[in-house]
Amino acid sequence: MKTSQLLSASLLALGLLASAAPVQAKDWKTVTIATEGAYEPWNLTLPGGKLGGFEIDMIEDLCPRMKITCKLVVQNWDGMIAGLKAGKYDVMMDSIVITDERKKEVAFSAPYASTSASFVAASGKLLPEAKGDTLKLGTDAKTVRAAVEPLRAALKGKTIGIASGTVYTKFIDEHFKDIATVREYSASADTMLDLKAGRIDAAFDDVTLINSILAKPENKGLAYSGPKIGGLVFGEGEALGFRKADADLKALFDVAIKAALADGTMKKLSLKWFKTDLTPATP
Numbered sequence: 001m002k003t004s005q006l007l008s009a010s011l012l013a014l015g016l017l018a019s020a021a022p023v024q025a026k027d028w029k030t031v032t033i034a035t036e037g038a039y040e041p042w043n044l045t046l047p048g049g050k051l052g053g054f055e056i057d058m059i060e061d062l063c064p065r066m067k068i069t070c071k072l073v074v075q076n077w078d079g080m081i082a083g084l085k086a087g088k089y090d091v092m093m094d095s096i097v098i099t100d101e102r103k104k105e106v107a108f109s110a111p112y113a114s115t116s117a118s119f120v121a122a123s124g125k126l127l128p129e130a131k132g133d134t135l136k137l138g139t140d141a142k143t144v145r146a147a148v149e150p151l152r153a154a155l156k157g158k159t160i161g162i163a164s165g166t167v168y169t170k171f172i173d174e175h176f177k178d179i180a181t182v183r184e185y186s187a188s189a190d191t192m193l194d195l196k197a198g199r200i201d202a203a204f205d206d207v208t209l210i211n212s213i214l215a216k217p218e219n220k221g222l223a224y225s226g227p228k229i230g231g232l233v234f235g236e237g238e239a240l241g242f243r244k245a246d247a248d249l250k251a252l253f254d255v256a257i258k259a260a261l262a263d264g265t266m267k268k269l270s271l272k273w274f275k276t277d278l279t280p281a282t283p
């Protein structure tokens with residue numbers, strides 16, 4: 001019996017030592033990053049299949065800072081979180097806005113950008129583009145509803161296109177689904193194609209994407225409709241997503257992102273791709 005007690009005590013001690021031992025962080029040498037390759041100008045697929053855009057340039061700056069080799073793979077947005085959690089890649093990067101809901105699923109890096117969104121429609125239809133400052137909205141639903149009432153009136157009975165699974169999808173569902181038909185698409189590019197074809201009356205998306213769309217000669221019939229909308233209603237800003245278990249990898253990217261913000265690299269890339277400074281006020 002004493003032998004049994006001693007063995008049990010020894011096993012217990014070993015168990016306590018094992019539980020107290022620090023978990024060894026993974027030695028990150030190569031990291032696989034998933035991006036959509038179809039959310040211009042954040043990320044896009046160039047002729048020949050090469051990826052380009054703001055986030056691609058950003059990664060080409062961040063990875064050497066961390067002395068990590070980064071491999072980019074293409075993944076549709078609607079399956080990106082599931083693929084990350086399944087271990088298909090280590091990081092997801094697709095103009096992903098930090099939200100409380102998404103924090104339940106993944107860990108986020110420090111934000112590297114903060115953008116706004118707007119409606120776009122055929123020129124001369126719905127509301128004209130609002131000139132002046134971006135309409136900054138918070139998280140109080142009643143205040144937001146009051147601010148968007150003119151837009152609700154203009155879109156009553158219309159069909160609105162929105163890319164599914166984005167922070168903008170929730171906004172449209174909460175404030176417009178009761179007065180308009182909301183049609184969801186797997187990608188923003190498909191939304192814009194249906195808008196051009198007249199199958200929907202308006203689309204709602206990130207202003208950086210809309211600017212890119214409107215700059216193309218073939219889209220000259222489209223225009224902003226109403227004000228640009230930003231603020232905490234859409235979350236804390238754009239960031240990279242990680243598995244919650246990979247806190248060490250997130251920490252590496254946090255340091256690199258904050259360094260790129262501090263030395264002006266992020267601002268330089270923002271001006272290159274967006275023609276405006278989208279860097280967040282605080283990293």
